[in-house]
Amino acid sequence: SKMVPTVFSYVPFMGNAIEFGKDPISFLKSCQAIYGDVFTFQLMNKKVTACLGPDGNQFVFNARQTHASAAAAYNDMTKYVFGKDIVFDTAHSIFMEQKRFIKAGLNVETFKKDVPLILEECDLFFDKFEKSGEIDAYHMFGALIINTASRALLGPEIRNALDDGVAQLYYDLDQGFRPINFMFPNLPLPAYRKRDEAREKLAVVYEKVIKNRRDNKEVHDDLLQSLMNSKYKDGSPVPDAQICGILTAALFGGQHTSSTTSAWASLELAHRPDIVKALREEMIEKLGSLQVDFTYENLDKLELLEDVVRETLRLHPPIFNMMRRVVNEDMLHEKSGLMIPQGNYICAAPGVTQIDATYFNEPMKWNPYRWSEKTDPVHQYEQGDDANIDYGFGAVGISSRSPFLPFGAGRHRCIGEKFGYLQLKAIIGTFVKKFDIEGTTPNVPKPDYTSMVVVPENSKIKFTRRV
Template sequence: MALVDLAVSAYTYFAALSLSQQLSILFLGPFIYNVLWQLLYSLRKDRVPMAFHWVPWLGNAVAYGKDPYGFFNECRDKYGDVFSFVLVGKVMTVYLGPRGQEFVLNAKANDVSAEDAYQHLTTPVFGEGVIYDCPNHRLMEQKKFVKIALTSDAFRSYVPKFREEVLDYFTTSENYKMKENNSGVVDVLKAQPELTIFTSSRTLFGDEMRKKFDHSFAQLYADLDKGFAPINFALPHLPLPSHRKRDEAQRKISRTYMSLINHRRESGDIVQNRDLVDSLMLNSTYKDGVKMTDQQIANLMIGILMGGQHSSSSTSSWYLLHLAEHPEIQEELYKELTTLLNEKNGDIFDLTYDDMQKLTLHNHVIRETLRLHMPLHSIFRKVSKPLLVPNTKYVVPKGHHVLTSPGYAMIDDKIYPNADKFNPHRWDKPIVPENSQTESVDYGFGAISKGVSSPYLPFGGGRHRCIGEQFAFLQLGMILATHVYNIKWKFVEGQKMPDPHGPAKIQWEKRQTCVL
């Protein structure tokens, strides 16, 4: 009763105030509470130091969303490798560096949950029942279902398809039309998403699905990608234009995939190992006997292509831009490629999967681009029970989140000298990470390296490590080699290395070896 009486008295007092006084309290109250809460939080010796923020609930979302690494730098200078900040109502405990990667990525499944951290972000994008919209053991089995498309035999069959798609894009795209033009200008941030969609869909989902894709599909996946904006971390269903585009893109892509699945079901045209679509239709029964529905298969296909398209389009865009700035490395790549092909008395049509492993500098360019531009700047988990930060007195409470950033470690001058410089030759000598681990573990989809303390983790680590790493290197390698063999390029006049949002225009011209 005392609390009720207090509430009634407070309301009576508030109601007696003038309108201007009431508005002042309503406006200032949350800010005052926010500052007092942070003060009390800072007095606790068992809590990680927190970056100050003025705006309640929103916290540091603007600074973090605008420039994550810059925000990490600022906080690291003040607090060290371990600190926390508020992101749209969620307390994020950050642990930077290789030790932080070990803390977050190799945390026990009972202590942290990727599903609870990402589900509200990924479900509107991929659909229900797949990726993080299911228990962890289901996700591990889904990865196993997909592994059939990521074997060495599959990769060998993909090489000519990658090449054909790139050459076809050079022929038909308005960006090139090489049978009509000897030179031109292209915005790589528009071209590469299209090209990677075509190459990925052709190899993973087969010729029939590829024919259903046109240039608009790259835009649909771009609309899906906007579903991972920081605001969606807390409010993924706000009536925003970007959310409407995301949802419409998800429906259109899902219908496209379902049309092929339904056609094959109805016609009985399902062939083992023809493509990943057939493989999933035939081999997607969980260990407990539950089968994936066709809609879940379509949703998983969205997730598979989304992961590959996002990372490969970004990486291929960046290496084209860096090479526009470094024509001398372009020529080194050309020499490496033509030397190999001349030894075979062949041309770009004779390049094989086994040859790709011999193109050392090509692989170093990809590796260096991924180091500078890891597609995901943050990896986080939701804490399931109080979690002690190793070698500290800090405890992360249940319900908070832990976050690490392999991408931040990969641009750290303390680890990579002149880390902001694009230098593929830094990989000429093997880099052996300190405290590297060679022990492997099988989470249900095949053995992978257990160690996550390496300063180079462009594909993440632990049970949620991306299984498409080898596919990505092959796809990126073939796209790069086909570009290098057929064209050389530079920035258009006045263009410099752009920010991630462009424009990013390059001037290309055919080489003498161009096959078009």
């Protein structure tokens, strides 16, 4: 077998990092035009083999864990933020059990009690707004979502502690979770020290809450409680220190992903008054009036609202590429017959297939209606034998060969998808009910790829409160 072609670079050491950093999607597409779906490029000291197209998605997401390791790709960075013995800092089979615990805590019963809590947080938040003004949508939704997610997932105690310094701890942790930390996970710098202190202080806060619930036999209906009640297969409970880390990981999993998605959705809607109107009409038609509060059940009926979220995740996926590291031995890419050396990273890029005209008609157009019309070729790819594999936390229900994978696929697929949709629908739906919105630029802004998730380069919008 042959070796994978390598993308040319003028700059030693930096390799293709500058081009990739500025606009990874265009970079990957231009390389694809020259080299095909499989090629290696250099990001500083890392060799990354891109595996594009639906076959690339399947190759990366379906790879054996002993060949292509997410832990070897991510743990250098995540262990300092989440802590020890969880997620990528433990055996793969243990992490799969931990994913099962989280998934079990995100069930229909908890979703039913989550919706009123999310709405209450939205009211508290939006009631402080002026009658009209201009606001940075990404930061605004970020500030709201830390409240809604911690209220729903972590419980009332931690939500109440947010204003007494816990929000600052999350902020400090977040400063250690940026692309620069992927290159240099640990340096003797103040930001890194703050990150480590924040992780330790958060653990103290969480442990107090856990102990308090245990001592007072207080039972809540949230992810924290669910983790306190979970048992590993060998019968052992989840140690408190692990509960703390899993809670932080879950909060981080949903925080920036959901903040950017709401920001992009509101920016797109700000340029599409017809869809805002259609969203309100749908609420009136399905719920009776705009005054009826959202519930878990009635949100399920709002299909256009759901398709607004789905279409935003297609055109603006917060995580457009996902990495694994080739471990133990070289890896054969069967479809092309190419060999990928051990030590390389392999990279799937659903963000590229999601804007490929082979799978989506007029792919650059934000068109929520495409999902109910179902005329895009993407639908031919969603089913596949691998959709029913259970990796230890239940089957994922979608083939890893699908061109539409904003939540990934296979053993590392997101378990927060349902909660993510629920929270996004409640928040965007509430925003559209309460405010009229307008863009501040003629077109929807371009993406900024230099952040951990793909954010709008300018997310200012104008709002006016509706009476």
